[in-house]
Amino acid sequence: MDDFLDFEHFCKKYDKEEACIDALFFARWPEGYCCPRCAHRRCYVIRSRRLPLYECSQCRAQTSLISGTIFEGTRTSLIHWFQAIFLHAAPEGTSAIRLASIIGSTYKTAWLICHKIRHAMSSSQSEELLSGLVRVNWGVYGRPHNPTIYRHPQEQPLLAGASIDKNDQITHLKIMQVAEEHLIYDRITPAGGREFVSRHVNSSTADISVVIQKFSRQRYFPIIQRCYQASQWINHIFNGIGPKHLQAYLDQFCFGFNMTKRDENIFGVLFHHCASTTTLKYPTLINRKNNSAMLKNDYFELLRKAG
Known part of the structure; x- marks a missing residue:
């Protein structure tokens, strides 16, 4: 293209x-053309439909475009x-x-x-999994609404992870909603951090830092900033998103961020x-x-x- x-x-x-x-x-x-059934390379094109249909000249399997x-x-x-x-x-x-x-x-x-x-x-x-130098940090979608431990329905805890290069720049970003089973009110459990690593970080990665606390001194602020930018983008373009479909919009933000970085x-x-x-x-x-x-x-x- x-x-x-x-x-x-x-x-x-x-x-x-x-x-x-x-x-x-x-x-x-x-x-x-390559037939998905037999891998044959020749086909007949049927053009009687709105979109072409390809019929394998060997096994006669028909494949829609x-x-x-x-x-x-x-x-x-x-x-x-x-x-x-x-x-x-x-x-x-x-x-x-x-x-x-x-x-x-x-x-x-x-x-x-x-x-x-x-x-x-x-x-x-x-x-694509995170690899190399990996940092994982607590984040949130939606402005924190409460000074208490109780989470407001509009607050969605996140875990964001990033691959970091030698210049301390993010080269690959993932932002994930945290499943309810890994939350105690507004706190992410250690099991939530372990699940993020097992699903989104390459198993050969040796240098991983995971921060699941809101106010830890070990917070990695560039990741927190990316979560903030994702929230601002979602609220500006889509006027806010509920938890049901939030992950799809976070994936879109990360897709654009990662492609731009490359x-x-x-x-x-x-x-x-x-x-x-x-x-x-x-x-x-x-x-x-x-x-x-x-x-x-x-x-x-x-x-x-x-x-």
Whole structure:
């Protein structure tokens, strides 16, 4: 994928469905068609559908252009999908309301497209572990609301980890919500720190520092600053996010941060992941675990007992 100067330039380049089809075909099969069933290299193209269908000339398996991608099952044109991906690759990202106005869709359709693109970002983030010199620190989404130990429903404790280079600069960032089972009110348990390391840090890493306390003297402030920036970005672009979908937005922030640090073509990398990541279905999305209602009830019960 080329670098693009602006959205208008991009839209002119991909203003036809055929151009989008060619780009997606190349992203899926950069060395030419390869049957997912038998790995045969030749196929017949069936063009009687809105999007091409590829029939293997050896085993006769038929493969849709969008099967196995985040686009699978969509009725939205690839032109609008490409525009959505470009906007998500921009530094500020985009909201579902803005996307709906640009591509002329309903809010629900735009919201689902946004989350499918974030799903590709999350899959990309999970592939690479932190390594080298690693620092992990307590963080929070939402301004701390209480001087007490009780956590307000709008406060979401985080653990953020980073790979640090010899110049004390962050080269790779991960920011994760902390599961309820690893929280005691607003405190992260040692088990929460160990789980973060086991899931997100390369096992061969020898130099790891984990700080789970809010006010420890060992805090690593550059990580705290990144958590603050993520919160500011989420609140500015999306007007705040609840705990149910917060992780997807944190993954988007980290994806953009990490790609920028590497001076990568963010659109090209994101498009590749969109073409190689299986889709996120609507029932899976809306049925994500949400502990916010339980937390809210617990919070007000604790305040009542505290007098």
